[in-house]
Amino acid sequence: MSTKLSNAQIAWRAAQDIADGAYVNLGIGFPEMVAKFQPPGRQAIFHTENGVLNFGEAPPSGEEDWDLINAGKKAITLKPGAAFFHHADSFGMVRGGHLDVAILGTYEVAENGDLANWSTGPKGVPAVGGAMDLVHGAKRVAVVTDHVTKDGKPKLVKRCTLPLTGVGCVTRVYSSLAVIDIEDGRFVLREKLASMRVEELQAVTGAELVLPDVIGDLVAPEVS
Amino acid sequence: MSTKLSNAQIAWRAAQDIADGAYVNLGIGFPEMVAKFQPPGRQAIFHTENGVLNFGEAPPSGEEDWDLINAGKKAITLKPGAAFFHHADSFGMVRGGHLDVAILGTYEVAENGDLANWSTGPKGVPAVGGAMDLVHGAKRVAVVTDHVTKDGKPKLVKRCTLPLTGVGCVTRVYSSLAVIDIEDGRFVLREKLASMRVEELQAVTGAELVLPDVIGDLVAPEVS
Amino acid sequence: MDKTVPDLAAAVAGIEDGMVLMVGGFGGSGAPIELIHALIDRFKATGSPKNLTVVNNNAGNGRIGIAAMIDAGMVAKMVCSFPRSADPRAFTEKYLAGEIGLELVPQGTLAERIRAGGAGIPAFYTPASFGTDVAKGKPVAEFDGKSYVQERWLKADAALIKAELADTMGNLTYRKAARNFSPLMAAAAKLTIVQATKIVAPGEIDPEQVVTPGIFVNRVVEVANASQEEALMRDGVAYA
Amino acid sequence: MDKTVPDLAAAVAGIEDGMVLMVGGFGGSGAPIELIHALIDRFKATGSPKNLTVVNNNAGNGRIGIAAMIDAGMVAKMVCSFPRSADPRAFTEKYLAGEIGLELVPQGTLAERIRAGGAGIPAFYTPASFGTDVAKGKPVAEFDGKSYVQERWLKADAALIKAELADTMGNLTYRKAARNFSPLMAAAAKLTIVQATKIVAPGEIDPEQVVTPGIFVNRVVEVANASQEEALMRDGVAYA
Numbered sequence: 001m002s003t004k005l006s007n008a009q010i011a012w013r014a015a016q017d018i019a020d021g022a023y024v025n026l027g028i029g030f031p032e033m034v035a036k037f038q039p040p041g042r043q044a045i046f047h048t049e050n051g052v053l054n055f056g057e058a059p060p061s062g063e064e065d066w067d068l069i070n071a072g073k074k075a076i077t078l079k080p081g082a083a084f085f086h087h088a089d090s091f092g093m094v095r096g097g098h099l100d101v102a103i104l105g106t107y108e109v110a111e112n113g114d115l116a117n118w119s120t121g122p123k124g125v126p127a128v129g130g131a132m133d134l135v136h137g138a139k140r141v142a143v144v145t146d147h148v149t150k151d152g153k154p155k156l157v158k159r160c161t162l163p164l165t166g167v168g169c170v171t172r173v174y175s176s177l178a179v180i181d182i183e184d185g186r187f188v189l190r191e192k193l194a195s196m197r198v199e200e201l202q203a204v205t206g207a208e209l210v211l212p213d214v215i216g217d218l219v220a221p222e223v224s
Numbered sequence: 225m226s227t228k229l230s231n232a233q234i235a236w237r238a239a240q241d242i243a244d245g246a247y248v249n250l251g252i253g254f255p256e257m258v259a260k261f262q263p264p265g266r267q268a269i270f271h272t273e274n275g276v277l278n279f280g281e282a283p284p285s286g287e288e289d290w291d292l293i294n295a296g297k298k299a300i301t302l303k304p305g306a307a308f309f310h311h312a313d314s315f316g317m318v319r320g321g322h323l324d325v326a327i328l329g330t331y332e333v334a335e336n337g338d339l340a341n342w343s344t345g346p347k348g349v350p351a352v353g354g355a356m357d358l359v360h361g362a363k364r365v366a367v368v369t370d371h372v373t374k375d376g377k378p379k380l381v382k383r384c385t386l387p388l389t390g391v392g393c394v395t396r397v398y399s400s401l402a403v404i405d406i407e408d409g410r411f412v413l414r415e416k417l418a419s420m421r422v423e424e425l426q427a428v429t430g431a432e433l434v435l436p437d438v439i440g441d442l443v444a445p446e447v448s
Numbered sequence: 449m450d451k452t453v454p455d456l457a458a459a460v461a462g463i464e465d466g467m468v469l470m471v472g473g474f475g476g477s478g479a480p481i482e483l484i485h486a487l488i489d490r491f492k493a494t495g496s497p498k499n500l501t502v503v504n505n506n507a508g509n510g511r512i513g514i515a516a517m518i519d520a521g522m523v524a525k526m527v528c529s530f531p532r533s534a535d536p537r538a539f540t541e542k543y544l545a546g547e548i549g550l551e552l553v554p555q556g557t558l559a560e561r562i563r564a565g566g567a568g569i570p571a572f573y574t575p576a577s578f579g580t581d582v583a584k585g586k587p588v589a590e591f592d593g594k595s596y597v598q599e600r601w602l603k604a605d606a607a608l609i610k611a612e613l614a615d616t617m618g619n620l621t622y623r624k625a626a627r628n629f630s631p632l633m634a635a636a637a638k639l640t641i642v643q644a645t646k647i648v649a650p651g652e653i654d655p656e657q658v659v660t661p662g663i664f665v666n667r668v669v670e671v672a673n674a675s676q677e678e679a680l681m682r683d684g685v686a687y688a
Numbered sequence: 689m690d691k692t693v694p695d696l697a698a699a700v701a702g703i704e705d706g707m708v709l710m711v712g713g714f715g716g717s718g719a720p721i722e723l724i725h726a727l728i729d730r731f732k733a734t735g736s737p738k739n740l741t742v743v744n745n746n747a748g749n750g751r752i753g754i755a756a757m758i759d760a761g762m763v764a765k766m767v768c769s770f771p772r773s774a775d776p777r778a779f780t781e782k783y784l785a786g787e788i789g790l791e792l793v794p795q796g797t798l799a800e801r802i803r804a805g806g807a808g809i810p811a812f813y814t815p816a817s818f819g820t821d822v823a824k825g826k827p828v829a830e831f832d833g834k835s836y837v838q839e840r841w842l843k844a845d846a847a848l849i850k851a852e853l854a855d856t857m858g859n860l861t862y863r864k865a866a867r868n869f870s871p872l873m874a875a876a877a878k879l880t881i882v883q884a885t886k887i888v889a890p891g892e893i894d895p896e897q898v899v900t901p902g903i904f905v906n907r908v909v910e911v912a913n914a915s916q917e918e919a920l921m922r923d924g925v926a927y928a
Contacts, residue, residue, distance in 0.1 A: 560807075560809070564812075567800075568814070568815065569800070569812050569813060569814060570813050570831035570832065570834075570836055571812070571813045571829070571831055571836075572804075572809050572811070572812040572813070573809060573810050573811045573812070574808070574809060575808065589811070591810035591811055591840070592810065594810070596810055596811075600831070621896070622896075624895075624896070655864075656861070656862075656864070656897070657896070657897055
């Protein structure tokens with residue numbers, strides 16, 4: 001068995017927490033995979049910042065309609081019951097608390113709920129897009145992320161060192177090793193890989209893990 | 225010849241200053257008569273606060289559609305090129321400076337442009353409607369009014385004594401005796417009845433009239 | 449995902465004492481008469497909901513709709529711009545007797561406050577009412593040399609909305625000027641309850657023509673032949 | 689009352705040096721390519737307009753549209769949320785060389801600021817960006833125990849908009865997600881210039897389906913077979 005979940009498996013795990021009929025915004029890139037793993041019998045309604053509710057998968061190559069794209073500028077399709085609206089109405093849905101969950105990627109997430117996912121520092125061209133809006137208003141703001149950086153440093157930290165996207169906004173982290181809630185400014189461990197001891201997980205986490213009585217096993221099928 | 229213009233004649237005079245293609249909001253009641261007197265070859269587009277642009281006359285009795293009304297709750301009809309929109313968009317048009325002219329009735333109008341047209345005092349049930357919004361944003365805010373009250377007191381005053389609708393908002397007054405611009409906090413006389421001397425007009429006006437070199441004759445045909 | 453409910457009683461369940469209730473419509477156009485009357489029915493049967501704060505442009509007409517709620521004694525306070533109508537006695541009598549509260553809000557400010565409530569904007573500035581009695585006690589600020597009044601968002605526990613078409617996912621269209629405040633209120637309430645002239649399957653409303661997306665709607669009930677206030681008034685109906 | 693103009697050159701007349709120019713579209717969807725290129729044509733022929741501040745969600749892609757304006761040296765500053773794209777070099781090169789300004793605005797705040805500009809709301813509060821570098825220097829305030837950033841309206845001297853249908857009075861519809869910022873920008877600009885796939889007579893657009901009422905539109909020009917950014921990119925078109 002692998003020592004960590006793949007991105008697809010993290011996305012699968014995040015998808016299990018999305019209720020039937022939930023309104024969901026998925027960040028550009030890795031978080032978009034969550035849409036593939038809706039459990040049978042459940043149908044979430046996906047929102048994209050550029051003014052579409054209830055869009056579906058990408059069309060076959062060559063059949064794209066470039067007036068029908070998502071926030072990542074990728075071609076999409078519509079499901080029955082879709083709606084178009086302008087950008088102010090779209091972000092009204094976001095800020096107004098109408099989304100049930102927003103799932104984003106991240107560079108760092110801190111135990112106080114701070115998120116840093118838009119800038120790795122002052123070099124290059126800064127670009128923020130809709131992330132600073134999305135982290136406010138959704139009833140749950142979750143991140144999907146590898147537990148550590150490519151060079152092994154914790155991405156779950158005491159305090160963010162990179163420029164913030166939002167203050168105290170994240171409520172749950174789905175990582176490659178664990179599921180962690182953020183409650184009262186602390187990381188609360190909900191699930192971890194069965195193959196991993198708590199001490200091992202703590203060693204690759206940048207802030208103290210609060211350990212409740214029940215810690216579930218983090219399990220995900222082989223998906224891709 | 226009558227010693228003052230009728231309401232219909234005042235409305236006729238106000239209508240002469242509305243350009244072809246102008247977007248116009250007419251207050252409930254007497255100001256609504258302005259719509260009847262558009263000069264030949266000109267077509268204004270009328271806005272009503274409850275979300276309709278380019279409405280037309282009242283339908284024949286018995287043919288009313290009560291989902292198609294104006295701000296005064298009277299049944300209206302549509303002209304080709306009409307549009308429906310919600311209340312926030314409707315008042316966005318008002319506050320956002322998109323109307324060319326708003327024409328309102330009034331209790332008092334002061335030389336500083338203050339308008340009092342919503343309340344005659346603390347008795348009874350207060351009701352403001354859209355007047356406090358309409359006096360802001362339209363490129364021109366004009367009032368149509370008898371020059372004096374029923375008991376002969378000036379309605380054009382130095383300072384309003386009744387509760388204000390808006391501060392410094394009125395730009396032109398079409399009265400039963402004169403056309404007066406409000407410029408730099410003063411009443412500037414543009415037109416008066418030919419039969420009336422300036423001194424007579426001043427005597428029924430509550431603040432000093434500024435007299436430019438050219439003062440036109442206020443003339444209106446017999447209309448009703 | 450199916451938001452339809454079987455009847456009007458089920459539609460108005462969960463509206464409780466002391467709630468803030470937005471009611472769509474401008475005068476009779478867009479007034480959800482059947483939802484309001486279903487709420488009155490519940491009040492008559494159970495004594496609840498009462499002590500409501502009702503948000504609407506007006507304060508009722510005759511003895512039906514919001515006026516009937518006031519007559520029945522369910523309303524503690526109205527938030528509106530124009531508490532007058534062809535027959536305003538339900539509100540007027542209670543107001544002059546000091547038995548009902550009134551928060552008077554300029555019409556455009558009322559619309560914008562509700563829009564702000566739905567859009568997550570806690571406060572904004574408007575020129576409307578600056579320098580008038582209506583602005584007393586409100587913060588003011590100057591921008592680019594002009595003075596403005598700060599206004600707060602307005603949200604509700606529940607909203608009663610009349611739509612033309614609804615699909616089962618809650619996407620809505622409206623009929624003509626009956627649109628007015630309804631799309632704003634649908635977004636500003638926690639529990640948005642819709643009576644629609646016709647309920648259709650998802651996909652039967654063109655996505656370009658949806659005015660209120662289903663994300664703002666919780667329940668939909670079909671009322672095929674909805675009453676119009678003007679017709680009820682003409683017939684002299686008194687509901688309370 | 690007829691707002692149609694005969695050609696693209698007439699459509700973009702009056703856009704002058706130093707103006708603030710809003711350009712509709714999100715990436716390629718809704719980008720008014722022909723209006724932008726007509727403006728570039730005028731610049732090439734006359735040296736004007738230059739020193740423009742351009743408002744768009746992005747900062748151009750490849751060598752067409754806004755990117756071509758930047759390449760041509762017409763743009764002094766971009767106001768956008770995401771100055772990256774499949775091929776962002778036009779903006780990136782000038783930005784890193786210090787030859788073009790950037791005001792970075794979160795996407796929802798950008799939309800709301802433009803909406804506020806059109807709706808006469810000089811300032812509002814949003815939770816977005818509170819506590820981040822993007823909010824530095826902006827006023828903050830607390831409402832109901834939560835912190836917010838004060839943002840100002842955003843208006844323009846002119847807007848370039850791509851619509852699907854337009855009637856001769858300027859009423860507009862959009863195509864699918866090409867709607868995005870365009871209805872907001874149409875309202876926020878003094879001079880709103882529209883290229884529409886088809887121009888029809890007043891009355892041919894159902895009043896229920898008008899997205900941008902004609903009150904916000906000054907000029908309409910028909911561009912029946914408008915270019916789509918993605919197709920131009922695939923074909924390697926460079927306009928500047």
